Amino acid sequence: MTPIVSIVMPVLNGVAFIDKAIRSITTQTLKEWELVVVDDGSSDGSQDVVRRWVDERIHLLQNERNRGASYCMNRGLDNARGKYVGRMDCDDISLPGRLAVQADYLERHSVGLLGTGFYQIEEESDVVSLHQSSLTDAELHWRFLFQNPVCSSSVMLKKEVLDKYGLRHDETLRSSLDFDFWTRVANVCETRVLSDPLVVYRRHASGISGQLRGDQKKNAEMISCRQLSLFLKTPCSFEVQERLRERLERLFLRTCGVLDRMAMKDYALLFEVARTLIKKHPVGADCVRKERAADIRYLIPIMPKKKEWRTIVQCGLSHDIVRSLMRWY
Secondary structure, three states: OOOOEEEEEEEOOOOOOHHHHHHHHHOOOOOOEEEEEEEOOOOOOHHHHHHOOOOOOEEEEEOOOOOOHHHHHHHHHHHOOOOEEEEOOOOOEEOOOHHHHHHHHHHHOOEEEEEEEEEEEEOOOOOEEEEOOOEOHHHHHHHOOOOOOOOHHHOEEEHHHHHHOOOOOOOOOOOOHHHHHHHHHHOOOEEEEEEEEEEEEEEOOOOHHHHOHHHHHHHHHHHHHHHHHHHHOOOOOHHHHHHHHHHHHHHOOOOOOOOOOOOHHHHHHHHHHHHHHHHHOOOOHHHOOHHHHHHHHHHHHHOOOHHHHHHHHHOOOOHHHHHHHHOOO
């Protein structure tokens, strides 16, 4: 049987959670799947847990030595036979309808990368938080300039897109590998995040983000600079990237009535980003919410470049992007 969906699961000493992760795949409503587990030299018996599952759809690949998560993902992608490829960490859980919902959506739309909402479990408690945002292609491209807005274990991709453009993970990266990969995929195809929470993400200190936090921040900044440079069509320095990133992280804490004063070079740079975004990823004017329209009309007369603001509003940037642009000033 040729699978519709291949799930690639890298593993390194994941014995505590991997059995539950595998079980969540075996209970999917979509039955035409394969699970490609790539073990990266575990020493805790993770391989034995995988072998106990007697299912011809589950395949175990073992690295002779520790090669890193990027290598594991690439080896899994090279061995995946499905039309669609899902990513899943060995400590997370896919809810029963995940594969069916995502495969159906990818079949009916021209999207090449599809994420979903998710539940998050903290390591030392049973507290569950819900992350449920529906993000369009334009919104994702905006956010990819500064951060990774996608839960990695929720992502499903069209295999033909990866093969057509020769897209694989950068094996020199030990952290932020998914952020790097998603942005490169997003540069060649449409993307989308569904609001439906279809996975459970487990956050704990032994995860990559917990172990390599400093390295992750450095790599994320590098990726952000690359994305800004692509949009601006000119090199973007770490200094400029950090200045813009700090404002982006603060803007969600502000109210519309509190406006920052920006240096003219920052102002011009942001508008260049906005213009590029509008040109490449136009969205419908109906996406702008009425309650924000009054704030935008208030801002237009006091901004030195009225024409650009009117262009942004008329092009119908979605709610989140309009709010982001407003709060930068």
